[in-house]
Amino acid sequence: MKKIICYFLTVSLLFQCCTLSVHAIESEKKRIEIYDYYESDNKTVILYFQDNTPYIEPNELALLTDYVYALQDGKIVFEKKSGLQTTKRVSLKDGKIQYGSYKDTIRTIDVDGVTYIELIPTIDYLDSRLKMSPDGRLILFSAEKTFSQLVNQVNYDLVHGGNIENNANNLESGAAWLWLLLNGKLLSSMPGERSRRLAFSLLTEEDKDNFILESNRAIVDYASTVSNDVSFISSVGEMMNLEIFDKSLKVFGDNMNMVTNSANLDYEMLSRMANIQLQIEQLYTENIKNVEKTLLNPDMHILSKTDSLYKDLKKITNGYNKNSERMYQDAMMGLYKDEGISFIKNTGGDIIASTLIKIVPALDVGLSLLKVYGNISGVTDGAVSVIEQKDYTALQSKIAVELQKYHNQIKKGGTLSEEKIRDYVELVRMYYHVKTAYYHMYNDYAPDPLFENNYLQYLNIEKEIDKYGHDVFTLDIPNANSTDINTLIFPKIEEIQLTQEFEMEDFSCSIYLPQNSILSDYKKNDGSTLSYIWNYKVPYIDKLENRTIQIIIIESFQPYDGIQRNMDEYKDLNKNSSNGGEEQYLGDQTRFIRIWYPYELFENGETTIATIDFQNIETKELINYYLYISVDDSPENIDSNDLLFIKNLAFKIAESCTML
Amino acid sequence: MRIKKKKIYVILIVFVVICIISGYFFWSSAQSKDLLADSVYEQLDLRTGEEIENQAKEETGIVLNDSNFINDFQMDYEKKVQIEVTKYNEEQANLSITVPDMYSILKHSEDEQKILQIINSENCPLITNKIKINYEKKDGKYQVKENEELIYAIFGGMDKYFEEKGL
Numbered sequence: 001m002k003k004i005i006c007y008f009l010t011v012s013l014l015f016q017c018c019t020l021s022v023h024a025i026e027s028e029k030k031r032i033e034i035y036d037y038y039e040s041d042n043k044t045v046i047l048y049f050q051d052n053t054p055y056i057e058p059n060e061l062a063l064l065t066d067y068v069y070a071l072q073d074g075k076i077v078f079e080k081k082s083g084l085q086t087t088k089r090v091s092l093k094d095g096k097i098q099y100g101s102y103k104d105t106i107r108t109i110d111v112d113g114v115t116y117i118e119l120i121p122t123i124d125y126l127d128s129r130l131k132m133s134p135d136g137r138l139i140l141f142s143a144e145k146t147f148s149q150l151v152n153q154v155n156y157d158l159v160h161g162g163n164i165e166n167n168a169n170n171l172e173s174g175a176a177w178l179w180l181l182l183n184g185k186l187l188s189s190m191p192g193e194r195s196r197r198l199a200f201s202l203l204t205e206e207d208k209d210n211f212i213l214e215s216n217r218a219i220v221d222y223a224s225t226v227s228n229d230v231s232f233i234s235s236v237g238e239m240m241n242l243e244i245f246d247k248s249l250k251v252f253g254d255n256m257n258m259v260t261n262s263a264n265l266d267y268e269m270l271s272r273m274a275n276i277q278l279q280i281e282q283l284y285t286e287n288i289k290n291v292e293k294t295l296l297n298p299d300m301h302i303l304s305k306t307d308s309l310y311k312d313l314k315k316i317t318n319g320y321n322k323n324s325e326r327m328y329q330d331a332m333m334g335l336y337k338d339e340g341i342s343f344i345k346n347t348g349g350d351i352i353a354s355t356l357i358k359i360v361p362a363l364d365v366g367l368s369l370l371k372v373y374g375n376i377s378g379v380t381d382g383a384v385s386v387i388e389q390k391d392y393t394a395l396q397s398k399i400a401v402e403l404q405k406y407h408n409q410i411k412k413g414g415t416l417s418e419e420k421i422r423d424y425v426e427l428v429r430m431y432y433h434v435k436t437a438y439y440h441m442y443n444d445y446a447p448d449p450l451f452e453n454n455y456l457q458y459l460n461i462e463k464e465i466d467k468y469g470h471d472v473f474t475l476d477i478p479n480a481n482s483t484d485i486n487t488l489i490f491p492k493i494e495e496i497q498l499t500q501e502f503e504m505e506d507f508s509c510s511i512y513l514p515q516n517s518i519l520s521d522y523k524k525n526d527g528s529t530l531s532y533i534w535n536y537k538v539p540y541i542d543k544l545e546n547r548t549i550q551i552i553i554i555e556s557f558q559p560y561d562g563i564q565r566n567m568d569e570y571k572d573l574n575k576n577s578s579n580g581g582e583e584q585y586l587g588d589q590t591r592f593i594r595i596w597y598p599y600e601l602f603e604n605g606e607t608t609i610a611t612i613d614f615q616n617i618e619t620k621e622l623i624n625y626y627l628y629i630s631v632d633d634s635p636e637n638i639d640s641n642d643l644l645f646i647k648n649l650a651f652k653i654a655e656s657c658t659m660l
Numbered sequence: 661m662r663i664k665k666k667k668i669y670v671i672l673i674v675f676v677v678i679c680i681i682s683g684y685f686f687w688s689s690a691q692s693k694d695l696l697a698d699s700v701y702e703q704l705d706l707r708t709g710e711e712i713e714n715q716a717k718e719e720t721g722i723v724l725n726d727s728n729f730i731n732d733f734q735m736d737y738e739k740k741v742q743i744e745v746t747k748y749n750e751e752q753a754n755l756s757i758t759v760p761d762m763y764s765i766l767k768h769s770e771d772e773q774k775i776l777q778i779i780n781s782e783n784c785p786l787i788t789n790k791i792k793i794n795y796e797k798k799d800g801k802y803q804v805k806e807n808e809e810l811i812y813a814i815f816g817g818m819d820k821y822f823e824e825k826g827l
Contacts, residue, residue, distance in 0.1 A: 086723045100721035148722045155726050167827050172770035177730050178762070179827060182811070182818045185704065189806045306803070404730050410722050476722075 027051075027111075030492045034064075034140045035133070043140065047490065048109070048116045054490060055109055055116035058092075065126040065142050076117070078126055080148055088148035088476075090125045092117065099125050100415035102478045120485045124478040132487055145468055147421060147476035154428050155407055158400050162431065164393050164438050177404075183390075184398035190391050192308035196338075198391050199312035201437045202291060205284035205459075276335055280327050286466055288317050290433060293426040294399075300427065302398050309395070392438040399431045418480050422470045432461045693745035696753055696795065699802035704814055706738050729772040736779045740786070741814065753793055755813075761785040763817030789813035 027050045034043050045064055048055040058076050062069035067078045067090075080088035090099045097106045102125070107118045123130060128142035154162075159176040161169050168179050190198075291313055295303050303310040319331020327335075406424050410416060416424060439455035474480045700706075740760050747754040764785045765778050778784055791813050794805045804810070812819045 088722050089720050091720050098720045151722055151724060155724055165827055167825060171825070172772075173727075174729060174772035174775045175766055175770035175821075177772070178733070178766070178775075178815075178818055179822055181730060181733070182815050182822070185811045185815070186808060188703075189808055189811065401730060407724060407726050408728055408731055410724055411726065411728070415721060 029111075030490060032138065032490050032492065034130070034138050036140045036142065038142060038144045047119065048111055049490075050109060053107070054119040054485075055107075056119045056122075057114060058117055061117070061119070061122060061126070064140070065123065065128045067126050080127070080146055082149045082152055085152065087152045088127075088146065092122070097122060097125055099478060102415065104478070120483050121478060124482045127475045129475060129481065130483045130488055132489060136489065136491075138488065138490060141472075141475065143468075143472045143475045145464070145472070147416075147473040150425070150428065150473060151407065151410060154403060154431070158403060162400075162435065164389065164396055164435050180397040180400045182397075183394045184401045186390070187302075187309070187394040187398045188304065188307050190307070190309060190394065194388060194391055195308040196312045197388070198309060198395070199316060200279045201441050202295075202433065203284065203287050203313070203316055204279055204282035205287055276339060280332060280335070283316070283320055283325075283327065285322055285325055287433065288320055288322065290426060290429050292317055293423070294430040295395075297423075300402060300423070302395075302402060388441065389438065392434055392441075396431060396434040396438075399427060399434065403427055403431060415477065418474050418477055421474050421476060425465065425470055425473050429462055429465045432458050432465070436462055693748065696745050696748060696802050696804075697743045697755075699795070699804050700743050700755070700793075700810075701741075703804050703806065704811070705734075706741055706814070727772055729776075732776055733779070736776055740779065740784065746790070750797075751794055753795060754790065755793060755810075756788060756790050757813045758786055758788045759814060759816040761787040761816050763787075763821045766818065766821045787816050789816075 027048070029046060029048050032045050032047050034045060035041075036043050043064065045056065045060055056064075058069050058078075061067075062078060065078075066080075068081055070077050070079070074093065076092040078090040078092075079086045088099075090097065092098075092106060092108075095105055095108065097104050104121050104125075106122055109116050120130070126142075127146040127148075128140060131139050131141065133139050158180070159169070159171075159173050163169050163176075163180075168176060171179060294300050295313055296310065296317065298305075303313075305311075315334070316331075319327050319334065321328055403424070406416065406420070406427070409420075436455060436458040439451050439458065443451035443455055471481070737760060742758040744756045744758075745753050746756050760779050765775055768778065769775060791809050793807075793810055796803045796805075808819075
């Protein structure tokens with residue numbers, strides 16, 4: 001019996017050992033290719049798999065997600081930066097990852113003295129997600145601009161530069177906030193007659209490139225919606241020489257045939273008709289959605305239903321069909337009626353062209369009606385535009401005070417819910433949009449390059465928010481649309497065999513690139529120019545202040561046989577001779593391209609490191625590259641972060657290479 | 661004698677009735693004034709400040725270098741605002757509004773902490789403005805027609821300070 005028990009135990013133990021060894025075999029280091037959706041670029045990362053669970057080195061994860069990584073008091077800390085400013089902090093300690101109120105358990109493993117952390121869900125805490133594309137590629141969604149960066153940008157702009165009134169940006173923050181508070185209160189006292197103009201200003205957008213074309217199209221559309229009466233077209237023939245305004249004339253002719261009688265026509269009425277027509281045409285769906293989610297949303301506490309601006313916005317947005325991006329005809333007629341223009345079939349005969357010319361002599365010299373009357377804002381004098389500035393200021397101030405409430409909430413709880421982030425982003429868009437609309441109005445009144453530049457600058461901020469959309473900003477919440485490991489496949493790519501060893505000498509790094517290799521994403525223009533741009537996000541940027549990064553790419557015509565051979569010559573080259581790339585020859589055997597960049601080029605933590613132009617180099621001649629990277633500083637100032645940076649940069653460049 | 665007593669009773673009853681009626685009108689008038697004043701507080705968001713705990717700095721989360729100034733200001737300022745309805749009819753009311761003298765305070769300092777410090781001090785300078793407002797009464801609720809004069813009175817001369825700053 002004892003023998004049987006011993007035998008059984010032995011078999012069991014052996015079985016256990018075998019199982020353990022199988023598990024050990026399941027541990028594997030893989031080089032994985034990931035497609036970065038927002039950068040439209042392939043990235044490679046090294047993952048360590050244990051029991052099918054992917055692990056990653058913290059610094060590698062930081063580079064992948066554009067975070068900065070540090071070890072602080074036994075904690076792994078990931079920080080999101082905006083320039084030099086930290087905007088978000090995530091920590092990992094004792095197997096727990098934490099971001100505000102969000103927490104998860106994370107496994108860590110040590111392999112050959114290197115710490116690896118579980119890739120998922122850690123990556124979700126760093127504003128990034130992994131998904132599979134329909135064609136089987138592993139896709140990285142890593143926010144180009146994160147929610148924490150947006151919040152910090154807005155927080156700065158609220159009292160330092162975002163205000164319409166520039167003088168308010170120069171007040172101390174206490175007075176600046178009080179100025180916003182006071183002006184925000186004035187919003188409800190805005191006279192009704194001005195709110196209609198503000199409403200249209202907020203809802204429209206001028207597409208500068210297509211403005212004339214769009215206006216003509218609008219006029220044709222409008223003619224077909226308002227009237228089927230084409231009798232006026234014949235009289236247009238009298239003025240075919242006035243080709244600029246033929247279409248606009250046709251439309252207004254159609255409309256005027258419907259006005260009670262021609263005696264009612266005057267300059268004033270034509271002007272109002274042209275304004276309404278242009279305003280309707282330039283209604284912009286994104287602005288309409290934005291208004292509905294902010295100014296017309298009672299939960300935002302910006303306008304009340306009794307405010308005249310609320311009523312005007314509601315009237316226009318209710319009459320707008322978002323699918324066709326046009327006003328409903330009834331709503332359009334309502335707007336004309338509000339302006340005292342009624343369309344009743346005219347029984348007194350056609351309005352002929354000469355009638356129009358009599359009313360508007362300018363038409364006789366070839367100006368179009370739109371040129372004569374086209375004034376989207378309806379602002380007619382300087383005094384009015386100054387008064388209207390108050391309305392824009394009041395609205396923007398009220399929004400600023402509401403945004404500040406979100407900031408208080410962020411400070412209280414550290415994080416916002418998904419829904420709150422969406423609301424916040426809408427409100428931010430409206431905050432900047434009010435300024436865009438203001439400069440648009442002002443530039444229409446008094447065209448000035450300064451106003452136009454400001455208009456375009458803030459329009460770009462809006463477009464940036466529209467481009468990123470809410471989904472990018474909600475990546476801030478780790479459990480929103482989180483990465484599902486069960487759906488992922490990690491395609492292994494062939495390891496690049498670096499033909500020579502990686503060396504660290506002093507505070508520089510040198511690395512041989514693969515033999516017979518070429519930079520993978522080179523651009524070939526007309527078959528003669530090859531160039532490649534390395535876009536590399538620089539970590540530890542604060543450590544590199546006042547230092548110089550030197551990158552030397554050496555290309556030899558024959559197999560390289562010794563690292564030290566020409567190195568001293570390279571090092572001694574005059575660094576000030578070039579700031580953007582230089583090609584030089586060293587004897588008959590070797591030539592090199594040297595790129596030297598000062599710190600300033602690395603502002604915002606991201607820049608193009610090097611543009612290497614292989615002009616005049618025949619691809620087939622490239623045999624070996626030798627890459628040398630260094631940071632100019634005395635050795636005592638160099639720390640492990642610097643070395644890590646150089647190493648990462650070198651590998652980044654090396655990864656860009658594939659075998660010929 | 662009995663007739664005399666009856667007269668006294670009648671006079672007493674009439675007196676009591678007059679007292680009750682005038683008391684009612686007085687109470688009703690005071691209540692209307694309070695309701696009207698309350699409407700001004702409510703419409704101008706003068707009772708919205710909330711206590712925000714100054715929590716210990718979170719080790720993780722969004723890093724935001726910002727104060728709670730607006731909230732703190734509203735909370736402290738609202739405590740000092742006194743709105744009294746001195747006279748009213750069906751459409752108009754006269755208000756006496758006593759508030760911190762923001763013109764003087766801002767002249768002294770634009771700094772957040774100093775502003776709060778002065779408002780909270782016993783020696784906070786106050787200013788009283790007397791203005792007329794128009795209002796409507798719908799479904800037992802007062803709807804005050806906001807205008808710049810009312811808002812400037814509530815904010816104790818801030819407008820004057822900013823005007824001098826070219827704003």
